[in-house]
Amino acid sequence: MLVQRCAVPVLAAVTVLTVGGQTRIALDKNSYSLADDIKLGQEASTEARSELPLLNDARVDEYVEDVGAQLVEGIPAEFRHAGFRYTFDVVNQKDINAFALPGGPMFLNRGMMEAAKTEAEVAGVMAHEISHVALRHGTAQATKGQKFQIGAVAGQILGAIVGGAAGSVIAQGSQFGLGTYFLKYGREYERQADLLGAQIMARAGYDPREMANMFKTIQAEGGGGGPEWLSSHPDPGNRYNTIVKEASTLRVQGNADTGEFRTIKSRLAGMSPALTGEQIAKGRTSAGTTTARNVERGPIDVAPPSTQYRAYSPASFLRLSVPANWQSLPEKDVQIYAPGSGYAQADGGGAAVTHGVQIGVVQGGSGNLQRDTEQLVQTFARTNPQLRASGRARRENIGGRAGITTTLSNVSDVTGKSEYISVGTTQLRDGSLFYVIGVSPQSEAGTYEPVFRRVRQSVQLSDR
Ligand SMILES: [Zn+2]
Numbered sequence: 001m002l003v004q005r006c007a008v009p010v011l012a013a014v015t016v017l018t019v020g021g022q023t024r025i026a027l028d029k030n031s032y033s034l035a036d037d038i039k040l041g042q043e044a045s046t047e048a049r050s051e052l053p054l055l056n057d058a059r060v061d062e063y064v065e066d067v068g069a070q071l072v073e074g075i076p077a078e079f080r081h082a083g084f085r086y087t088f089d090v091v092n093q094k095d096i097n098a099f100a101l102p103g104g105p106m107f108l109n110r111g112m113m114e115a116a117k118t119e120a121e122v123a124g125v126m127a128h129e130i131s132h133v134a135l136r137h138g139t140a141q142a143t144k145g146q147k148f149q150i151g152a153v154a155g156q157i158l159g160a161i162v163g164g165a166a167g168s169v170i171a172q173g174s175q176f177g178l179g180t181y182f183l184k185y186g187r188e189y190e191r192q193a194d195l196l197g198a199q200i201m202a203r204a205g206y207d208p209r210e211m212a213n214m215f216k217t218i219q220a221e222g223g224g225g226g227p228e229w230l231s232s233h234p235d236p237g238n239r240y241n242t243i244v245k246e247a248s249t250l251r252v253q254g255n256a257d258t259g260e261f262r263t264i265k266s267r268l269a270g271m272s273p274a275l276t277g278e279q280i281a282k283g284r285t286s287a288g289t290t291t292a293r294n295v296e297r298g299p300i301d302v303a304p305p306s307t308q309y310r311a312y313s314p315a316s317f318l319r320l321s322v323p324a325n326w327q328s329l330p331e332k333d334v335q336i337y338a339p340g341s342g343y344a345q346a347d348g349g350g351a352a353v354t355h356g357v358q359i360g361v362v363q364g365g366s367g368n369l370q371r372d373t374e375q376l377v378q379t380f381a382r383t384n385p386q387l388r389a390s391g392r393a394r395r396e397n398i399g400g401r402a403g404i405t406t407t408l409s410n411v412s413d414v415t416g417k418s419e420y421i422s423v424g425t426t427q428l429r430d431g432s433l434f435y436v437i438g439v440s441p442q443s444e445a446g447t448y449e450p451v452f453r454r455v456r457q458s459v460q461l462s463d464r
Pocket residue numbers: 128132185189190193232233234
């Protein structure tokens with residue numbers, strides 16, 4: 001049998017190949033199904049719609065839908081996925097930002113539209129976001145076990161439960177839960193989204209160079225920490241030049257401009273100003289909701305754990321009790337209990353549990369309690385570089401079964417302060433690992449560890 005020789009060396013990790021003119025982009029490895037993308041995106045968009053102040057202006061919505069529909073038409077055939085549905089909502093927020101969720105839901109901040117100088121600049125951001133969706137970057141990134149959301153935080157600890165032993169189906173945890181709609185991609189995916197975005201623009205009838213211009217505008221508006229958009233879409237390097245170079249290989253097909261941009265801009269200008277992130281956070285707090293956005297602005301007041309306990313049965317085989325003033329926050333495959341303000345969304349994204357417990361099951365381990373516990377901790381450590389063991393692992397029964405409790409320390413990305421983590425594990429009958437993770441600021445460990453212990457001791461397992 002002849003071995004065919006490739007004239008072009010092929011590197012396994014290279015997903016962008018230049019073939020003559022435009023850059024050819026390939027889908028990255030993805031262990032999720034299309035249906036997963038759709039479901040995860042829907043869940044997160046339901047949450048986003050309930051949390052974000054949507055502009056709800058029919059005229060403006062119609063406009064972005066028109067622009068979006070033209071761009072969707074420009075998606076190359078190989079990146080059209082059955083069941084993906086691109087929707088476009090405008091958020092009445094001043095910050096220059098936009099994000100898109102797996103399967104298609106997109107949210108555009110009013111501030112982004114106000115900062116744009118042309119319709120094609122708005123289309124540039126949208127084409128970039130559409131490209132992340134079409135290339136399935138969210139789930140592709142999760143496939144690699146990488147961070148899928150901004151902010152390491154305890155939420156990351158709690159959300160880092162992808163990966164682990166080869167071939168194991170590990171509970172995906174809060175990876176896609178709270179705050180998951182704040183996605184942060186790596187440079188390679190940013191480059192891909194820029195390039196595919198440029199191609200989509202040209203195919204739809206917009207000049208891709210306008211996307212490059214928009215990124216310049218965004219950078220210029222940045223000021224201190226830079227706009228949110230840049231923190232979730234980091235510059236892969238030479239962004240402007242790369243897009244302009246790609247544009248030179250593309251032919252803009254027709255003219256998609258709706259001619260409505262000026263009208264929409266003046267319509268927006270006639271409205272009361274868009275809300276700042278801070279105002280949105282305040283509005284939420286006064287409305288009595290539990291999500292604090294600007295956690296960096298000061299410590300969150302977290303009510304001490306109630307001495308009363310409430311029983312829950314988050315799964316058929318499991319019962320446990322937690323302080324009565326903690327809320328039940330079911331996530332995909334895991335369960336979090338936390339006081340109202342003990343979890344938060346950091347500025348620029350990321351779900352953060354600063355106080356509380358997470359319960360979950362890791363399947364497909366070795367069946368050896370100690371080894372699987374170490375594996376679990378290593379999985380956390382991969383996404384939490386500051387994670388350290390503190391103190392020795394000790395034997396402690398959970399649910400009447402032999403268990404191990406491991407104490408760790410970490411640095412919270414939310415508060416920047418040291419945090420205390422205890423991980424209690426035991427085995428289920430099928431060999432999978434059951435865990436109860438407690439997290440609190442290090443300074444409050446004295447108050448919280450007894451609570452975590454009581455939660456662990458309350459566990460009743462009835463699997464067989
Ligand atoms: Zn991006």
